[in-house]
Amino acid sequence: MIELYTAPTPNGWKISIMLEECGLPYEVRWVDIGHGEQFAPEFLKISPNNRIPAIVDTAPLDGGGPLPVFETGAILTYLAEKTGRFLPAELRGRTETFEWLSWQVAGLGPMLGQHGHFALYAPERLIYPTERYRREALRLYGVLDRRLEGRECIAAGQYTIADMACFPWIRTWKAQAIPLADFPHLKAWYERLKQRPGLRRGMEVGADRINRRPQDDAEARRTLFGIVEDKA
Secondary structure, three states: OEEEEEOOOHHHHHHHHHHHHHOOOEEEEEOOHHHOHHHOHHHHOOOOOOOOOEEEEOOOOOOOOOEEEEOHHHHHHHHHHHHOOOOOOOHHHHHHHHHHHHHHHHHHHHHHHHHHHHHHHOOOOOHHHHHHHHHHHHHHHHHHHHHOOOOOOOEOOEOOHHHHHHHHHHHHHOOOOOOHHHOHHHHHHHHHHOOOHHHHHHHHOOHHHOOOOHHHOHHHHHHHHOOOOOOO
8 A cells, every 4th residue: 555645736646646547556645735734743754855745655565664755756766666667677768767757856847836936926026036937947848849749758659657747747837827839749748648547537636625825825825935924
C-alpha cells in the first residue's frame, strides 16, 4: 500500500496520476498547506523539506519496513522502478526520460509557479517580476513545443513519467493566461493526454478540495505567501 501525502496542486497531481496509471493501491493523507500542516513534526519526518507530495510505501520491494520518499522526481522514479512501468529499461530512452523529468522539476514547475504567484496571488501587481517570469514561462512552453514536433510523447518514443510530470503544470495554461494555441505541438500533446483514463482519474484526486482564492484567507496568506497583516 502507498500512503500519499498530498494536496490538490500540480505537484500533488503528478503522483496521483502515476498511482492511477500504475494501478497501485493507495490511500490519500490530505495535508492542508494553507493552514500549515506541512510544518507538523510528523510530516517533516516523511518530507523534511516541508513540501507536498510525499509517499510512504508500506510494502517496499526490499521487504523492509515502511519507506518514505519525498520530492516528485524521486517519487515518480521510485514508483516506476517498483512497478517496472513508464520508465524505459534501455539506456537511451531511460536517459531521455530523466533529462525531461529533470527539466520539469528544475524549470517548468518552478517558473510557472513563480509566474502564477506574481500574476494571480501577489498582494501587489509588480510589473518586473510578473513579466520576467511570464517571459520564462513562454520560453519553456516553446522548448516543449519544439520537443514535441513529430512526437506523440516527450521522451523515449512512449508515455513516461516525464509526461506525467509536465501535464499538471501545462494544465494551468488558462489560469495563467498563456496562449496554448500558439504552441500547436504542445497543444496536440495536451489534448491527447487528456483522453487517458488513468491521467483523468489522477487529476480528479482532490478536485473538490481546491481553494481557488487562497489569498482571501488570512492564515493562508501568511502560510503560503508570507504576507503579514498590517494591524496599524
